Amino acid sequence: MLKIENIEKSFGQLKAVNGVSLEIEKDDIFGLIGPNGSGKSTLFNIISGFYRKDKGEIYFDGERIDDLLPNQIVERGLCRTFQVSRAPERMTVLENMLLAAKNQVGENPLNALLKRPMVERSRKKNLKKAKELLSELDLFHLKDEYSGNLSGGQKKLLALGRIFMLEPKMVLLDEPTAGVNPTLTNNILKGMQNLREKTENSFFIVEHDMGVISDVCRKVFVLNSGEILAEGSPEEIQQNDKVLDAYLGRN
Amino acid sequence: MPIANFTIYLFTMFGIYALFAMSLNLQVGYAGLVNFGQVAFFALGAYTSALLVVKAGLPIAVGIIAGMLASGFFGCLLAWPTKSLKSDYWAITTLAAGEVIRLFALNEKWLTEGPFGVMNIPQPLEGLIDKYYNIFYFIFVLIVVAVVYMLLSMLTDSPFGRNLKAIRDAEDLSKSLGKNTQKIKVQVMAIGGLVAGLAGAIFAHYMVYISPENFRPLETFLIWGMIIVGGRANNRGAILGAVVIQTFYVSTRFVGNYVPIGSDLMSAARMIVIGLLMVSFLIFRPEGLLRERKKTYPDEV
Ligand SMILES: Nc1ncnc2c1ncn2[C@@H]1O[C@H](COP(=O)(O)OP(=O)(O)OP(=O)(O)O)[C@@H](O)[C@H]1O
Ligand SMILES: [Mg+2]
Numbered sequence: 001m002l003k004i005e006n007i008e009k010s011f012g013q014l015k016a017v018n019g020v021s022l023e024i025e026k027d028d029i030f031g032l033i034g035p036n037g038s039g040k041s042t043l044f045n046i047i048s049g050f051y052r053k054d055k056g057e058i059y060f061d062g063e064r065i066d067d068l069l070p071n072q073i074v075e076r077g078l079c080r081t082f083q084v085s086r087a088p089e090r091m092t093v094l095e096n097m098l099l100a101a102k103n104q105v106g107e108n109p110l111n112a113l114l115k116r117p118m119v120e121r122s123r124k125k126n127l128k129k130a131k132e133l134l135s136e137l138d139l140f141h142l143k144d145e146y147s148g149n150l151s152g153g154q155k156k157l158l159a160l161g162r163i164f165m166l167e168p169k170m171v172l173l174d175e176p177t178a179g180v181n182p183t184l185t186n187n188i189l190k191g192m193q194n195l196r197e198k199t200e201n202s203f204f205i206v207e208h209d210m211g212v213i214s215d216v217c218r219k220v221f222v223l224n225s226g227e228i229l230a231e232g233s234p235e236e237i238q239q240n241d242k243v244l245d246a247y248l249g250r251n
Numbered sequence: 252m253p254i255a256n257f258t259i260y261l262f263t264m265f266g267i268y269a270l271f272a273m274s275l276n277l278q279v280g281y282a283g284l285v286n287f288g289q290v291a292f293f294a295l296g297a298y299t300s301a302l303l304v305v306k307a308g309l310p311i312a313v314g315i316i317a318g319m320l321a322s323g324f325f326g327c328l329l330a331w332p333t334k335s336l337k338s339d340y341w342a343i344t345t346l347a348a349g350e351v352i353r354l355f356a357l358n359e360k361w362l363t364e365g366p367f368g369v370m371n372i373p374q375p376l377e378g379l380i381d382k383y384y385n386i387f388y389f390i391f392v393l394i395v396v397a398v399v400y401m402l403l404s405m406l407t408d409s410p411f412g413r414n415l416k417a418i419r420d421a422e423d424l425s426k427s428l429g430k431n432t433q434k435i436k437v438q439v440m441a442i443g444g445l446v447a448g449l450a451g452a453i454f455a456h457y458m459v460y461i462s463p464e465n466f467r468p469l470e471t472f473l474i475w476g477m478i479i480v481g482g483r484a485n486n487r488g489a490i491l492g493a494v495v496i497q498t499f500y501v502s503t504r505f506v507g508n509y510v511p512i513g514s515d516l517m518s519a520a521r522m523i524v525i526g527l528l529m530v531s532f533l534i535f536r537p538e539g540l541l542r543e544r545k546k547t548y549p550d551e552v
């Protein structure tokens with residue numbers, strides 16, 4: 001479904017991503033792990049169109065996407081969250097959810113003025129969905145709070161909520177549980193699995209917590225200094241010598 | 252000027268500047284596009300309408316609409332460089348763009364009469380209403396302000412308005428949710444341009460005479476003062492700010508009658524005071540008189 005071939009990206013002298021190739025299939029959860037600075041976020045930024053690759057090709061659903069803009073990539077059903085959560089300062093949690101709904105009639109200014117009944121209908125539909133999702137994520141009581149005022153963990157949950165509104169085919173999550181307490185982490189994982197059951201989409205997640213990785217991922221890629229060091233099931237990865245040296249450490 | 256006439260003049264100016272300030276508020280307050288060249292739109296609206304009516308003999312309504320379209324189109328053009336420029340560089344671009352329009356009006360005498368300006372600009376229905384013309388024009392402006400206020404509120408309350416705030420507060424988030432932020436910026440600059448062009452055209456037909464002097468960068472400074480004092484991302488705030496700043500600006504003219512200072516000194520002092528007012532607001536009440544309202548959704552589900 002997502003196919004990455006030989007992607008390279010440098011920042012000045014630094015080769016942040018150095019010839020990465022990998023493939024992600026439909027309807028499953030994949031992990032991406034690696035030491036700090038190994039290029040995980042950079043790779044996500046390239047896939048989602050926020051950075052331009054120097055070399056290589058990316059295909060999604062058979063279509064080449066590495067020269068598309070971020071919004072064009074989202075339109076094709078591939079979206080991402082950020083490692084540092086984005087939370088608009090003066091938009092409420094509920095507005096954040098509504099923002100994410102796709103193809104809203106009233107996003108076109110002329111429609112907003114002239115097609116009021118249609119705008120109203122789509123607003124009601126999205127509002128209902130947003131409120132249901134917020135309840136599922138345990139954020140409903142915060143619906144009228146400015147998202148800028150949420151805690152770090154709550155922002156991560158909200159990021160997931162927005163993704164659920166968007167209903168993409170594939171999601172890249174950059175450290176969805178970092179800094180989140182165990183209960184919320186459970187919420188996030190549950191939410192992820194719920195969404196997958198409903199829509200058969202796939203997830204590609206960056207995660208430092210090996211427990212989470214073992215729980216949810218079918219396959220894991222290990223990145224080190226911009227290169228794929230190993231790939232395999234979580235068990236295989238945890239026994240791989242190179243991975244133990246570079247990242248997990250031995251005890 | 253008798254006091255009654257003066258009051259009507261003042262209120263008409265409130266209306267014209269309210270339109271002008273609302274247009275800036277849409278771009279700056281809602282979309283976070285720091286535009287220092289807004290006077291260009293005002294000037295384009297004013298000159299386009301005045302010249303089409305005076306020189307080409309077109310009906311005033313056509314002139315006003317053409318003025319709006321010219322400004323709207325200029326907005327699209329000006330939005331283009333946001334694609335590649337960082338926001339502070341873009342702000343400088345807008346400042347320059349504002350001056351370019353004024354300098355064009357000043358130098359292209361074949362078209363604009365240069366520093367002499369455009370004179371004898373016709374007024375709508377001027378033959379029909381004699382005695383109370385200024386009251387008529389005030390009511391006309393009032394209706395325009397009401398309509399524009401309603402339309403802008405509909406826009407800012409809509410998903411389009413929500414997209415604007417998202418661009419302002421977290422542009423890369425908007426992109427990550429599939430928003431074509433570049434297109435939205437073009438749209439918002441065009442809409443702001445339409446409104447500012449309308450304000451300019453109405454100004455021209457009210458003043459009957461316009462010259463490049465009317466369109467100095469100072470005008471942009473004044474409407475910035477209006478949205479800083481009145482409050483950003485709040486259309487009522489823009490109107491209130493227009494009233495406050497305009498009252499202050501116009502009434503200080505009379506200070507000269509009581510305090511013996513020269514008119515040069517007076518106009519400089521007046522700008523200093525407005526500048527101080529803006530700075531104090533930014534420090535002590537940064538959200539302005541009317542703060543941005545939190546958008547909540549009554550429990551329907
Ligand atoms: N925009 C940028 N400009 C310059 N250098 C960058 C930029 N983005 C990333 N880098 C560099 O690229 C390298 C890889 O960074 P990246 O953020 O991809 O790492 P990561 O694997 O996500 O790390 P972490 O686990 O800490 O999030 C780092 O050395 C980083 O400093
Ligand atoms: Mg990272």
